[in-house]
Amino acid sequence: MPVTLVKERYTGKVSEVVLGANSEQGGTRTSVITVGGDCTLPFLHFEGKIKNRAVIAMEVNDINPSWNEVTKAGFSGVLDNPAAWAQKCVNEFRADLIYLKFIGADPEGENRSLDDCVRIAKEVLAAVGVPLIICGCDDPEKDNEIIAAVAEACAGENLLLGSAEQDNYKSIVAAAMVHKHNIIARSPLDINICKQLNILINEMGLPLNRIVIDPMIGGLGFGIEYAYSIMERVRLGSLSNDKMLSMPMICTVGYEANRPKEANALTAEFPGWGELEDRVVLWEALTASALLQAGASILLMRNPAAVKLIKTHIADLIAAN
Amino acid sequence: MPRSTVKFLPDNLTIEVENGTSLLQAAFMAGINIVSSCGGKGTCGACAVAVSAGRPGITCRGNLTSEQIAQGMYLSCQTLVAEDLTIEIPPESRLREHQILTVDRGAALEKTDVDRIGTPELQTDGSEEECLKENEEDLLLKYGQHPLATKVRVRLTEPTLTDNTGDWARLSMELRKILQSGDKPINIPLSVLQTLPKSLRNANWDVSVTLSDLDTAYTVIKVEDGNNCPAYGLAIDIGTTTVIVCLVDLSTGYIVDKQGTFNQQAKYGDDVISRIVYAAESPENTQNIQQLIIDTVNGLIDTILKKQNNIEVATAVVAGNTTMAQLFLGVDPRYIRLEPYIPAMNDIPSVAAREIGLHLLPEGLVHIFPSVASYIGGDIVSGTLVTNMANKEDIVLFIDIGTNGEIVLGNKDWLVSCASSAGPCFEGGGITFGMRAMPGAIERIMIDQATLEVNCKVIDNISPGGICGSGLVDCLAELLNAGIIDRAGNFQLDHPVVSERLKAMPDNKVFVLAWAHQTEGNKDIVITENDVKNIIRAKGAIYAGIRSLLKAVDVEIDMISRIVIAGGFGNYLSINDSVKIGLLPDLSQEKYHYIGNSSVKGARLALLSQNAWHEALELSRKMTYIELSVGTTFMDEFVSAMFLPHTDFLLFPSVKK
Numbered sequence: 001m002p003v004t005l006v007k008e009r010y011t012g013k014v015s016e017v018v019l020g021a022n023s024e025q026g027g028t029r030t031s032v033i034t035v036g037g038d039c040t041l042p043f044l045h046f047e048g049k050i051k052n053r054a055v056i057a058m059e060v061n062d063i064n065p066s067w068n069e070v071t072k073a074g075f076s077g078v079l080d081n082p083a084a085w086a087q088k089c090v091n092e093f094r095a096d097l098i099y100l101k102f103i104g105a106d107p108e109g110e111n112r113s114l115d116d117c118v119r120i121a122k123e124v125l126a127a128v129g130v131p132l133i134i135c136g137c138d139d140p141e142k143d144n145e146i147i148a149a150v151a152e153a154c155a156g157e158n159l160l161l162g163s164a165e166q167d168n169y170k171s172i173v174a175a176a177m178v179h180k181h182n183i184i185a186r187s188p189l190d191i192n193i194c195k196q197l198n199i200l201i202n203e204m205g206l207p208l209n210r211i212v213i214d215p216m217i218g219g220l221g222f223g224i225e226y227a228y229s230i231m232e233r234v235r236l237g238s239l240s241n242d243k244m245l246s247m248p249m250i251c252t253v254g255y256e257a258n259r260p261k262e263a264n265a266l267t268a269e270f271p272g273w274g275e276l277e278d279r280v281v282l283w284e285a286l287t288a289s290a291l292l293q294a295g296a297s298i299l300l301m302r303n304p305a306a307v308k309l310i311k312t313h314i315a316d317l318i319a320a321n
Numbered sequence: 322m323p324r325s326t327v328k329f330l331p332d333n334l335t336i337e338v339e340n341g342t343s344l345l346q347a348a349f350m351a352g353i354n355i356v357s358s359c360g361g362k363g364t365c366g367a368c369a370v371a372v373s374a375g376r377p378g379i380t381c382r383g384n385l386t387s388e389q390i391a392q393g394m395y396l397s398c399q400t401l402v403a404e405d406l407t408i409e410i411p412p413e414s415r416l417r418e419h420q421i422l423t424v425d426r427g428a429a430l431e432k433t434d435v436d437r438i439g440t441p442e443l444q445t446d447g448s449e450e451e452c453l454k455e456n457e458e459d460l461l462l463k464y465g466q467h468p469l470a471t472k473v474r475v476r477l478t479e480p481t482l483t484d485n486t487g488d489w490a491r492l493s494m495e496l497r498k499i500l501q502s503g504d505k506p507i508n509i510p511l512s513v514l515q516t517l518p519k520s521l522r523n524a525n526w527d528v529s530v531t532l533s534d535l536d537t538a539y540t541v542i543k544v545e546d547g548n549n550c551p552a553y554g555l556a557i558d559i560g561t562t563t564v565i566v567c568l569v570d571l572s573t574g575y576i577v578d579k580q581g582t583f584n585q586q587a588k589y590g591d592d593v594i595s596r597i598v599y600a601a602e603s604p605e606n607t608q609n610i611q612q613l614i615i616d617t618v619n620g621l622i623d624t625i626l627k628k629q630n631n632i633e634v635a636t637a638v639v640a641g642n643t644t645m646a647q648l649f650l651g652v653d654p655r656y657i658r659l660e661p662y663i664p665a666m667n668d669i670p671s672v673a674a675r676e677i678g679l680h681l682l683p684e685g686l687v688h689i690f691p692s693v694a695s696y697i698g699g700d701i702v703s704g705t706l707v708t709n710m711a712n713k714e715d716i717v718l719f720i721d722i723g724t725n726g727e728i729v730l731g732n733k734d735w736l737v738s739c740a741s742s743a744g745p746c747f748e749g750g751g752i753t754f755g756m757r758a759m760p761g762a763i764e765r766i767m768i769d770q771a772t773l774e775v776n777c778k779v780i781d782n783i784s785p786g787g788i789c790g791s792g793l794v795d796c797l798a799e800l801l802n803a804g805i806i807d808r809a810g811n812f813q814l815d816h817p818v819v820s821e822r823l824k825a826m827p828d829n830k831v832f833v834l835a836w837a838h839q840t841e842g843n844k845d846i847v848i849t850e851n852d853v854k855n856i857i858r859a860k861g862a863i864y865a866g867i868r869s870l871l872k873a874v875d876v877e878i879d880m881i882s883r884i885v886i887a888g889g890f891g892n893y894l895s896i897n898d899s900v901k902i903g904l905l906p907d908l909s910q911e912k913y914h915y916i917g918n919s920s921v922k923g924a925r926l927a928l929l930s931q932n933a934w935h936e937a938l939e940l941s942r943k944m945t946y947i948e949l950s951v952g953t954t955f956m957d958e959f960v961s962a963m964f965l966p967h968t969d970f971l972l973f974p975s976v977k978k
Contacts (some may be wrong), residue, residue, distance in 0.1 A: 144937045192961045200807055
């Protein structure tokens, strides 16, 4: 019996954001990435166009991170060298972008200097050809300084800078405007604050197609359903032509999925949970695949094995067209 | 307990109290009212006083700043008398009395200022009496004047050995004729009967009889020597913060006198919740807080009666919120506060004045407006009556902005209501320099965008002491306009215009509205970032309440043909600015109407017209109450309204970005 599919007609679409710049565009990237542009809910190919596939940015830190040994094992030998680490992510694990996070800049921690941060950012840029996402250490004042310095030093590279928040958005937005980069607008699982922040940023003069939404997420088993529903609302907002919600979304999958006990407890402690080696990978991969269905455009990931699974998964979802 | 004396300056009043009494209590006993917003819990810091001699016992310094402590300031509610003391009370800690605006101040506004709300009567000319009359006379005509009490002159024939009918039968027979009462019984209470024989004979059988007049029966409340004075009634509005009493001539319908003051219960907290908590602690407390409101009302009645040559009052109609009504009658209020928020009664039995000690004729009846729910009280029923919305086809939105934002929506076929807890900020509460709309309050603000210089208009053009609700609305709109705050209410310290007015203090960001040398208290009057966020919350709550109500009945905003605003702060409200900050829906100015203190107006209407009173009783039963705390609609609406004007710009098309 033939079935007629019911199709929804949407008035809006997710706006497109371009990351990175090649030599013609004033940068040094060998690949430039466009995200967003979807005209329908995730992967409903029969209903509308999925223009750009979701991409994976692999996380690189400026210091040897406090990740569990299983995850770190994939990067042995490069964890103390951000440039080499980034190179490995791109060459070996086929990362679409590099997500460089300056954990070491934290005033409570190693308190890395601005010059150092700039130097590392430049080294990573030189080591890989993919676009970069740059984030600070989540200390608002220090982040403002780092982002301003890196934005200036890397002018022309069309970076994605993070993160602007409702209480602290002005300096990072100003840096992105002056040096022509893009920014991540982060809101705490709240659609209203998400939209309000976009309005505030836009009112400063940054075009809407230079903003990426970080809705903040929970990992698998730790509130992922909240993230799912907020992201779904953002996507429905963009499809109903709400310009202040129509940005592509970025999700901190690696960070959230690797936080819980389930992704860290040794096999010996909970034999019933199975091997940690598998668990770590699956926890991150499942978190990522659920958020893809919610509308994520950029996934920030850590574990190479999880990245591999999700790359295949994305390819399958696109091929289903 | 040993006793000590406390001397209060600058009043130069001395009082002896038991040691251990709080300074707040001592001041109250001395007849000085100190502001106590938190109800004496030591959290608001409003009751600060200076101790200039003697050592007091301190229990806590609350949120006094280190600067204040260094100046020898103490929280009067947390500081106990331990020995003889001399206390200095600064003007800002004093509850200013007798400054309640009983007059609709719209009359005082510039007539050219079209931006303001004002009833046309107010702007054309004249005294408040006229405004009130014009406003309500139509309604009075519609309902028909038939007051809740009446007074008749009766000339009886003197009894003889052959005409030996008893006194009461003689009187009632004559009354029946005069009143044309038909089947309606005429009753006489024992207390009047007890002195009736003497009254009749003293008057030589020519008497004036005052009766209360209800559907069910007439009741004689006073028999006196024959005279032609009219019967008087009182329209009383008991607000959480202020109380207003109007003396009404029941034969003409005119308001003869009007008085207002603060509700003395305020010493147990600014809001109804603190008062319920206090009252529920013990039966003595319930009685005590009841006595305070009775005393407040009696004080006003006494003032009026003294001015009017000791006339007597036959009846009263009282409108107040549910909590006030219960406290007025001394009914245990505790369950109003507790889920599922159930009031003791909606319909309230009329009581004789002697039962609650009100200074009316002892047998005079006190009628209290029925309530709809715990947070939609008789004051709103009274206001709804005045809007006349329940008799028309058109959909009307009625908003009473007080400590709560009560909202009623509907027409002749249906009425829904809700209460949105906006907080006292539009009445000046919870704002660093907030004050009620009274002389000395900044009511209008303009900020020059190029220089950030401020231009204020102060009520009665005296030096400013603070800022009232309408000033706050203006202030927010102007701060946003000038780019001093962003749409989320964050202060922009990196403003391109360098101004001394905009600065960061140790614990807050502030903008100076008036410099110390220009003010009453010799202190800079500022608005802080916290104040701004408070106002955003309050306006968000009111707007979210409106949206929730509209959603509940699936009515679009442009289906509303009239928006009626009531409340003390509405007198000066700028519609433009209110829309700009997202307090009120973005509709054309012509749709907005202001009716001032609707609660007391409704009480007067009911006093003069039995039909109106019946309609009020009917209204309270007809109105559907929507509890906003159920479901997620209100919360969703509230969060999206916490932005200037709103997260959804489509709701505010006229506000230019």
